[in-house]
Amino acid sequence: MTKKVTPRLVMAILSAGMLSFLGILDETATTVTFPILTRDFAxxxxxxxxxxxxxLLVxxxxxxxxxxxxxxxPTKKIFILGVSLFILGLLIDIVTPWFDLLLVGRALQGIGTGIGLPLMYNIILAEVPKEKLGFMMGIGTMITACAVAFGPVFGGTVTDALNWRWIFIISLFLIVISLLTGIYSIRQINPLQKVKIKYGQWLSLAVALVCLMLGFTRIAKYSFLSVPVLGFLVLGIISLLIWLKISWSDKEALISPQLFKNLRFSMQLIAYCFAKIATLALGFIFPIYVQAVxxxxxxxxxxxxxxxxxxxxxxxxxxxxxxxxKGxxxxxxxxxxxxxxxxxxxxxxxxxSSIAIVLLYVLYYGGYGMCFGSLMTSGLITLSKANHAQGNAIFNTLQQFSGALGTALAGxxxxxxxxxxxxxxxxxxxxxxxMVLLVLIIVNLVLALVFVPKKKSK
Structure with a gap:
């Protein structure tokens, strides 16, 4: 059957995209409230x-x-599960009097978003005709970009007019609408299979990501050679090597490390990650900078x-x-x-100055909008269609980890x-x-010049 971009397909993409939209909206909205949260929770x-x-780490x-x-x-059940966990997290965020419990609510939001986030891109890759793929991938990127645009304004306005908890109350209303439209529009995008879940591969990779992040974020309080820093970093590296060993020869690996042998894919993935690190770091800095400096x-x-x-x-x-x-x-x-x-x-x-921040943010984010989604699309195109789902999972995993790393770096x-x-x-x-971000983007320019194909992929 010929693929077409129908209104129902667009609704399905937008419904699935609402999870990532609200995840990023709440993230950027709460960033402007950090000075208030530090005071409220001491x-x-x-x-x-x-x-x-x-x-982002979850x-x-x-x-x-x-x-x-x-x-x-089934695709629709995945969507419903993701939304349900997201809603539970929102309810906790709305009522919690303790910072630790707020983190529990945010973690549940992260689980819901992590389940739903790849769904939007999987729907696009499975349902959209190839001649419209670049445009629809751009729309998918634009959904999250809109959350970045409106999040700080939304968070600042709501916090000034009401209080920071209303960020989550309004998000609750929006996600319920998404749940209803998604139940109507989302269809099964692939035949179901009785696959064996690779718990060992998943656990070793999850432990690696968590330990690396914990080690990195504790540098502010402990020396590099201390157990809370170097200990966690070493444990993270060991877990990563375990994941690599048990996944390398598995033809049905959870995420196949064999894909990284494709140099164009790997280098564009690195550039994609560096761009995300820089963007989330700046997104963390500027709201605090405007208030504190x-x-x-x-x-x-x-x-x-x-x-x-x-x-x-x-x-x-x-x-x-x-x-x-043009490619x-x-x-x-x-x-x-x-x-x-x-x-x-x-x-x-x-x-x-505040004016300088506005102008430089426009220049930076304009460039980011041009390159970010294009790096993902270009990287996926270098893979066979059979590997698109795994490539998509790799990009989305490292996008979130890079975002967490960028926020942690700035903090x-x-x-x-x-x-x-x-x-x-x-x-x-x-x-x-x-200064650190400047180095990363210089590396990105080199990677783009060397590894992004000069001709449009057919």
């Missing part, structure tokens, strides 16, 4: 970043098993990032159309150069600066982060 900067880092551990879940469980309000912290995030959403859609016509190289190169230029200026001009560097530089620690830690 916690530090490196602790409050776990409100978002934990969600998603990263859930996504790898998604490729097997979709083979055993420039002494702006919560609403201003939200609105100041809005223009750049809107440009990001528009550029994501434009990049999809450009990819369909991936052009939007990726343009995007990386724009983001690199912005980071160079951040390092030169820091400390930044850790700012916390270290605050501990050692009383009064201006936020500004100094931000400058350190800008």
């Amino acid at each position: 916690i530090t900067t490196d602790q409050v970043q776990w409100v978002n880092t934990l969600v 998603i990263a551990t859930i996504v790898p098993i998604s490729s097997q879940i979709r083979l055993r469980i 420039n002494h702006g309000s919560v609403s201003l912290a939200g609105w100041i990032t809005f223009p750049g995030a809107v440009i990001n959403a528009l550029m994501a859609a434009l990049a999809g159309k450009l990819l369909d016509k 991936a190289r052009l939007p990726i190169i343009i995007g990386v150069i724009a983001s690199l230029t912005s980071l160079i200026l951040m390092n030169i001009l820091a400390p930044l 850790t560097l700012i916390a270290i600066a605050q501990n050692n530089h009383v009064g201006n620690g936020t500004a100094i830690g931000s400058k350190w982060t800008f």
Whole structure:
């Protein structure tokens, strides 16, 4: 049967995309409330970043098993399970009086999002005709980009008008609507199979990701050679090597490490991860920077990032159309150069005025919108169609882990600066982060020039 982009298919994509949309919306919305959360719960900067880092880390551990879940469980049931867990997390977030319980609620949101996140892209890859694939992948990217755009404004406005708990109350209303439209529109996208779940592979990979993150985030409080830092990092590396060993020869591996032998795929994946690290780090820094360094309000912290995030959403859609016509190289190169230029200026001009933040955010996010979705599409195209689902799982797993790493990077560097530089620690830690991100995006430019194909894939 000929594939067509029908209204019902669009509704299914949007319904599945609402999980990732609200996951990112709540993440970016709560970022502007971090100074308030640190006061309300009497916690530090490196602790409050776990409100978002934990969600991204949980998603990263859930996504790898998604490729097997979709083979055993009907598509609609996967969607309903993800939404149900997300709703439970929201209910906890709304009523909790304790920070630890807030993290439990956020973790449940992460599990729900991790179950539902790959679903949108799997629907696109399975149902959309190839000539529309770039555009629809751009739409998928734009869904999450819109959450980035509206999240800070939404969080700042709601917090100023009501309080931060209303972020989750409004999200609850939206996810219920998504549940109803998804039940109507989502159809089975693949034949079900009685596959054996690879619990050993999943557990070893999950332990690796968690331990690496725990080790990295504790650098702000402990020395590198201490057990809480080096111990967790070593345990993470050992777990990663165990995953590699038990997965390498398995032809039906949960995530096949054999895919990394494809150099174009691997290098574009690295560029994709570096872009995500930089983006989440900046998304963490600027709302805090506006309030702590420039002494702006919560609403201003939200609105100041809005223009750049809107440009990001528009550029994501434009990049999809450009990819369909010209191939991936052009939007990726343009995007990386724009983001690199912005980071160079951040390092030169820091400390930044609020106007400078607006303009540099527009330049950075415009470039990010051009290159991010295109890197994923270009990387997946280098794989055979049979490996698309696994490639999709790899991209989504490392996207979430990279996002968590970016948030943790910024939170850790700012916390270290605050501990050692009383009064201006936020500004100094931000400058350190800008320098690290500049190095990452320089590497991205090299990777894009060398490994993104020059000709459009047929």
